[in-house]
Amino acid sequence: MSEHTFSLTHILNNLNIESLNAMQEDALEAHRTHEEIILLSATGSGKTLAFLAPLLERIDRDSNTTQALIIVPSRELALQIEKVFKTMGTGVKVTCCYGGHLRETEENNLKDTPALIVGTPGRIADHIRRENIRTQTIHSLILDEFDKSLEQGFDEEMEFIIGSLPALRYRTLTSATEAVPVPDFVGLSNPHYLNYLTGNESEKESLSIEWIESPDTDKQETLFDLLCMAGSRSAIVFCNHRETVEDCSHYLKKKGIYNEFYHGAMEQRDRDSALCKFRNGTVNVLVTTDLAARGLDIPNIRYIIHYHLPHTEEIFTHRNGRTARMEASGTAILIVGPGEYLPEYTAEKAKPVQLPAQLELPERPKWSTLYIGAGKKNKINKIDIVGFLSQQGGLKPEDIGLIEVKDFHAFAAVRKSKLGAAMERFKHEKIKNRKVRMDIMK
Template sequence: MQKNSNKFGNILTNLKIDALNEMQEASIKANQEHKDVILLSATGSGKTLAFLLPVLERLKADNKKTQALVVVPSRELALQIEKVFRQMTTGYKVTACYGGHLRETEENNLIEAPALIVGTPGRLGDHIRRGNIVTDGIETLVLDEFDKTLELGFQEEVGFIVESLPNVKKHILTSATEGVDIPEFLVLEAPARLDFLPEDGNTAPRLELKQVLAPENDKVDTLFRLICHLGNRSTIVFCNHREAVERTSKMISEKGILNTFYHGAMEQRDRDVALTKFRNGTVNVLVTTDLAARGLDIPHIRYIIHFHLPHTEDSWTHRNGRTARMEASGTAIVVLAPDEKLMSYLEEEQVSTIELPEKAVLPEKPKWVTIFIGAGKKDKVNKIDIVGFLSKKGQLKKDDIGLVDVKDFFSFAAIVRSKMSFTLELIKNEKIKNKKVKIDMAK
């Protein structure tokens, strides 16, 4: 099983991975031997690399056309895949296209055809109709999380995309759940089917299941006490509706829990800020809808709290897939009001009950804060520039600077909370690459 780990040695080194896992090895082999492949594997098991490496094997350096297309259900998943491919350092150009991103920026990125394009159905269809994506060179089509991509509302657009690709020679479909029907417009030829899903289909073996019984139907106070009990650990709180997300976030904020919220109706920049703060540890609690149940590649999430019960078993599976990823452990906690019962697909003996202490003690504030910098990739600013700027002009040591996230037109950097005021005062009138930019606390 070491053959491909050796073959892709430099790429794995760039990704800080020692070796490919069994599922990734099987995917590479199946894609070498079969025209079409369906890969079923749990969220967090490494599916992205399991299809990107077979895609890479098919790319030709002397072909200047777009050669591969990856269709995904969310912008976050598109960005994650783009990021992984860039980190692989293959020499091939990649770009992501998704709703909420400036179309003009994407159009500029598409002028020189990327070898690989990753995107959401609506935006990809738009670019194809406008002629921004030339499809005749695309020979590999990947539908990642295809069960979600093909849900009602995406079918028509995905159908249009498939019909617009006249020369596809390989299909790769991936999913973390089984039982989805493959539509007729997706004509697969004797596809190889790889099933690496856990046998029970529900939970990874490293995932603990717990419940908290709220004394009243208004569960916010129980949620507050639960978060206090869990301490300063990375936690996602799932609600079923956008309005409930904002209301719940506000109510626990008023009780002293530092948190941020995230849902599909937010402006893209606000979504970027929320995810950046959660990813870099500026806040440890993210209140969200099922939008965050797929595609968010945030390591070390310790707790999943189902504040609202998931509508479906599929939703339950994907929510829980945010934790217990790869070799880590995690805990899924269901908060039950007096008139609520555990979902029918859970057996009571699987689930232990958490008894909350009477007195709630607020967790310590996180170590980090996030600053906003009004310059990004399009200003030729990269992570090294920002770290250098904060070190020299802001007098920060290496350990004082956390994750740096560079977007197209702005960037975020995590810095130690204790040095925030001093550093902001030092850098507020300084220039980055000879350009005066706005620098402030990220709102």
């Protein structure tokens, strides 16, 4: 058995994946014979593994140098890639760099030279200018969702970064959108294309498209009805404006629907908390802007509700990419208000929603989220938290859900019916000899 096969088997086992899909296999083979690749594939198709697996074959594990750089348009996507890479269990050091938290934390991480750096253009450019990143040995560059980075105006930062990589040899660009021009500063000369876009990505068989008419310009009552129909199944509600996101979230809470809101003006800890509570089942509804339309890897989302109609077909496609991922099915619902019309690209495919005669409030979620005021930088990991909750809190394995550990804090899902008693048991206890603040997230 070759080293590549052994390594790949190990990686797939760690990711709980039986085998690569056709796109990932083609990408792995193409990276072995081409230095420049443009990979076009739909959201949710597995692009992250398609570029991480071949990247590992180019990393020298015996070299204490930075060898690869992945640039992404958002901190959420950077954190997602870092999480996938760490789950692969390769032992290769990775560091994530993004705005919204202390630069000094990243500077300390960069001192212990990582082989791979994942980050957003502004923060990576800042580290290069401060000479925190040693660029002389970086031979591989991946621009994930490069079209979005260009849309968000990161041209200057990206040009500076690429111009700072004297040893750059391998370039991989990925996108879920076709026909985006690649700027000259990327330095492509003869790229190999892998195009897995069908030309109509919103027509996945696993995704059904529906619409409902709202009698009011303010669509909140119609949204409430839809979420009652959805019951306890997870749903993301997309709005075009931050103010509407918060208004809808507050309205739904008053009506008895547990939810979290999420947008770009929030503090990083609040964004982390909102996503964590949605991922772990503390809430089943996330109200958000298009910030959540790309890069968020949240499994088993059943409904995408377009509270505001998307401005373009591309936005529609990316929003819908949060559901019907891989083999799962999902439903996208557009709410059409007075004076609005179904977009042309949905008119033939969309079917009217059939609301049941009787609507009931969804059941309350069975999980709560516990905030723990210590994290990775305090040498606390998931195993420590599980042990603490089990031993000091008296919780059984089935009472402990998803645990997410950040740099300086962590979140743990605990069965709501057991959390009160557990809090009493461990309110004076310590984790790894450290007194740590704990709160139930409201």
